[in-house]
Amino acid sequence: MSTWIKTLAAVSVAALLGGCATSPTGRNQVLLYSSDQLAQMGDQAFSSMKEELKVSNQRVENAYVECVADAITPYVPKEVYDGQWEVVVFDDEQVNAFALPGGKIGVYTGLLNVAKNQDQLAAVIGHEVGHVIAQHGNERMSQGTLINMGSQAVGQVLAANEVPQTGPIMAAIGLGMQVGVQLPFSRAHESEADVIGLQLMAKSGFDPRQSVDLWQNMEAASDGERPMEMLSTHPAPQTRISNLQANMEPALADYQATSNRPKCK
Structure with a gap:
């Protein structure tokens, strides 16, 4: 790939990642969608899941x-959500949970076999709610929208200049964005949600050490069935543990x- 194409791709990515908002931990964010739009999407997605699962x-x-x-x-x-959260338990073996904008929380029964007590379950729910607080869904959708726009612009420049092997070049740019931009951002979101979740569970009276x-x-x-961390949207468990321990104090x-000590059994 020629130097000018590399430069164009780098400039495009840098422009796309310029921040117009700030996350709870101080990261710059691009947020193109309104809270009302996200809440509506969350409500629609949750309704569909309740029908399908x-x-x-x-x-x-x-x-x-x-x-x-x-x-x-x-x-x-x-300002994130001022209302009663809807909580649904899905009868499914997945070891997972999620939270959606608009006050929605879903927990799969498979998680209850791994989260052994209320504090560990609180760590998961706090983490998922942390994604909502930090507007990670908005950020990911906005990032995807901008990257698509940037890729189309690069493709048009290549075609207009009759650059040979445009197809392979665009494929290389796409892979570079995925590995170099999207996956690290996903891992950053997970780490950020871990920290926010740790704060939430502690303030709520759950033992953060759990x-x-x-x-x-x-x-x-x-x-041990995990992809290498560089190619994973989630940090490795040991990385997450180190991050949690660094923020434990x-x-x-x-x-x-807090005097709160929930008794959930």
Whole structure:
């Protein structure tokens, strides 16, 4: 690839990643969509999931998950969502959970086999709510929109100048953006959500030290079947554990400062 094409691609990416907002941890963000748009998308997605997936009818486990979520959501900033969060347990073996803009939380029953207690479940729910607080969904959609626009512009320049092997060049640029931009941003989002979730669970009265135990459980449950970290949207468990431990001191201070001690069983 010629130097001028590399320069054009680099300039395009740099321009696309210029910040117009700031995340809770101080990162620059590009956010093209309004909160109302994101809430509407979240509501539509959640409604579809409730139609497509089996919703758990186990009263005890539903009450348990709702208890943990209800302890955390009051600490979500009102400008993010000021209302009653809807919490649904899906009867599915996935070891996962999610939160959506507009006050939606979903937990898969498979997670309850790995998150061994209320504190570990709070670490997951806090993490997922952290994505909503930091507007990661908005940021990812905005980033995708801009990268598509930038790729189209580069393609048009290549075609207009009759550059040979335009197809392979565009494929190389696309891979470079995925590995060099999109995947690192996804890992940054995960790490940021871990920190926000740690703060949320601690303020809610859950022991933040259990977040480390959770990720040890997650690593054991994965049986080592993970892609190399550079090509993964999620940091490796040991990376997450190190990040959590590095932010543990202020979280412990919040935990010790609150009189909240939820009893979710």
